[in-house]
Amino acid sequence: MFNKILIANRGEIACRVAATCKRLGIASVAVYSDADANAKHVAACDEAVHIGGSTAAESYLRIERIIEAARASGAQAVHPGYGFLSENEDFAHACEAAGIVFIGPPVAAIAAMGSKAAAKALMHAAAVPLVPGYHGDDQDPELLHREADAIGYPVLLKASAGGGGKGMRVVARSEVFAAALASCKREAASSFGNDRVLIEKYLTRPRHVEVQVFADRHGGAVYLFDRDCSVQRRHQKVLEEAPAPGLSAEIRRAMGEAAVAAARAVNYVGAGTVEFIMTGSGEFYFMEMNTRLQVEHPVTEMVTGQDLVEWQLRVAADEPLPLTQQQLQLDGHAIEARIYAEHPARGFLPSTGTLKHLRMPEGVEFAIDAAGLGESGRKAPVRIDSGVREGDTITPFYDPMIAKLIVHGATREEALARLSRALHACEVVGPHTNIEFLQRIVTSEPFATADLDTGLIERHHDALFAPLKKPFKEALALACAALLTREGGTAHGASPWDALSHWRLNGGYTQTLSWREVDNDNAFTVTFARDGATQTLEHDGVREAFSWSVGTGAHEFRATIGDERVTGRVFVDVDTFHVFCFGHALAFEWQNLLAHAADAEGGEGRLTAPMPGKVIAVLVEPGTVVEKGTPLLVMEAMKMEHTIGAPAAGTVSEVLYGVGDQVADGAQLLVLDVQ
Known part of the structure; x- marks a missing residue:
């Protein structure tokens, strides 16, 4: 076994490989770009080497820099992860030439499967089922048109060297074939530097459905069963599960044996994934082989109890496969959901930004040990694979994945219920995410009943993107509770002497809270009133009894509004209150009128009173360092209290009024030296 390996990848991929290295006592070396200098995967490894600029082309795709880093660090082997250079035959060859073990298949196997057309020819010779089509070298447009007519429409045009849905067109009839072919070739040439295409019958x-295969240098080859990856957007996977639901034992065995035959046809070594396309009646056809470990490998680990990265390391170190086909067993069902920073409603465009708040459900990260068990001695029911932490930034340079959420259950139904609960527990503040969209898919009838196909999202688009009713009133009550607590208010039943506000000796107290619902840009006001022990909230003309308390956990609040009781979590980002309750996320921006008035003055650091009033609390003193939005002092004006917040980060240099002082309209209240 190796003593030290370099991981030529980043993010969750590198963290995943590093976790197995740590368990096996193997030193790991990270590589990183300018953008990843403080990334999680850098901290997860024992050493780290800088390899270039922020873009992948300047760093993770620079073969010579990675080879230099491996040599300089003394790494005996390089694990390419998945993506980037993992299927690059030039990189595998460069490792070989440098005397460094490439933890992947032989160069010849990568080359053989790198061309879809050549791979189809090899699979045909190995008797692996193929979709009817044309995979020849002759790319004459007229010949291609005749072949498409002979196959029968609809047909699928695919870039021979392609992937990720690029260079792919569905052609419905002969009249539009020529235009579709020209478009496909242009995109293929632009994306892959090769305009060659193949034609297949469009099913x-x-x-x-894909099959995980493994082979060693001692003649061993096995399949670790199958995964269904049908739920996709833009030809990219969203949900994956193992085993593929609805397969008979005969089909599962036949597909597994076909996958092993595909691996043997190219003298494969290491981990590989053979992808099949399957019809509703159970026929399956070879689509392609990915000569690497896949993003969705955790579901296979969960149902087999095997650490596939450990298998990779042992095979690369010339050891035989850890288990035979007869020793491999399926245990239960696993489902993986990919949590991305993206806008589902805007065509799944990536979203960037800082992860100001990140909370995943309770689970075990990379929860596979030598026996496939967690620390408790039982298989972990929830696993989180992530390459980011709270405070990290999702940049435009790389894939915007936040985490992979993987669940295991004794049955698919149990796993599905567990996944739904786990998604409800996810909280992200910063970039937009697909969490709500994943919840919709998981609870949709077609997914729940395993009515799966690659067009599921498009076919059920209207239902999956329909307006969603959310617990608005309950979330608003929690936001008000968090705001009133932040302003020094007391929860129902607490002593009024503990409060900075909200209590009056000779009468009740009323405060108007102006809000804007962030998602819908809907502005509204809420009136909070307290008269003795009685508290109420009024919104949209309805006044209801209201009480709240601070929960036991971080950011947790409990509120009662009318007859409704709710417990939730509120993360406050300056004046935006992000509320998580009942599995939903809502955001309300408090319209801090005095802070806005200070901004409007045009002088940063100058805070003025927007109306005559009295200072009733001073919350800072000279020398206090504050962030934007930090409460500075409280004024009472027109029988209402107003908290004045810092318009920007800085240091308080002078407080001009004290408690009890009357101030005139426009009077400067304090001086803030802006950072």
Whole structure:
């Protein structure tokens, strides 16, 4: 076994490989770009080497820099992860030439499977089922048109060297074939530097089922069962599960044996994934082979109890496969959801920004040990694979994945219920995410009943993107509770002497809270009133009894509004209150009128009173360092209290009024030296 390996990747991929290295006592070396200098994967490894600028082309795709880093660090082997250079035959060859073990298949196997057309020819010779189509070298447009006519429409045009849905067109009839072919070739040439295409019969409502294979240098080859990856957007996977639901034992065995035959046809070594397209009646056809470990490998680990990265390391170190085909067993069902920073409603465009708040459900990260068990001696029911932490930034340079959420259950139904609960517990503040969209898919009838195919999202688009009713009133009550607590208010039943505000000797107290619902840009006001022990909230003309308390956990609040009781979490980002309750996320921006008035004055650091009033609390003193939005002092004006917040980060240099002082309209209240 190796003593030290370099991981030529980043993010959750590098963290995943490093976790197995740590368990096996193998030193790991990270590589990082300018953008990843403080990334999680850098901290997860024992050493780290800088390899270039922020873009992948300047760093993670620079073969010579990675080889230099491996040599300089004394790494005996390089694990390419998945993506980037993992299927690059030039990189595998460069490792070989440098005397460094490439933890992946032989160069010849990568080359053989790198061309879809050549791979189809090899699979045909190995008797692996193929979709009817044309995979020849002759790319004459007229010949291609005749072949498409002979196959029968609809047909699928695919870039021979492609992937990720690029260079792919569905052609419905002969009249539009020429235009579609020209478009496909242009995109293929632009994306891959190769405009060669192949033609296949387009199957309506197909499933995407893939088989995990492993082979060693001692003649061993096995399949670790199958995964269904049919739920996709833009030809990219969203949800994956193992084993593929609805397969008979005969089909599962036949597909596994076909996958092993595909691996043997190219003298494969290491981890590989053979992808099949399957019809509703159970016929399956070879689609392609990915010569690497896949993003969705955790579901296979969960149902087999095997650490596939450990298998990779042992095979690369010339050891035989850890288990035979007869020793491999399926245990239960696993589902993986990919949590991305993206806008589902805007065509799944990536979203960037700082992860100001990140909370995942309770789970075990990379929860596979030598026996496939967690620390408790039982298989972990929830696993989180992530390459980011709270405070990290999702940049435009790389894939915007936040985490992979993987669950295991004794049955698919149990795993599905566990996944739904786990998604409800996810909280992200910063970039937009697909969490709500994943919840919709998981609870949709087609997914729940395993009515799966690659067009599921498009076919059920209207239902999956329909306006969603959220617990607005309950979330608003929690936001008000958090705001009133932040301003020094007391929860129902607490002593009024503990409060900075909200209590009056000779009468009740009323405060108007102006809010804007962030998602819908809906402005509204809420009136909070307290008269003795009685508290109420009024919104949209309805006044209801209201009480709240601070919960036991971080950011946790409990509120009662009318007859409704709710417990939730509120993360406050300056004046925006992000509320998580009942599995939903809502955001309300408090319209801090005095802070806005200070901004409008045009002088940063100058805070003035927007109306005559009295200072009733001073919350800072000279020398206090504050962030934007930090409460500075409280004024009472027009029988209402107003908290004045810092318009920017800085240091308080002078407080001009004290408690009890009357101030005139426009009077400067304090001086803030802005950072």
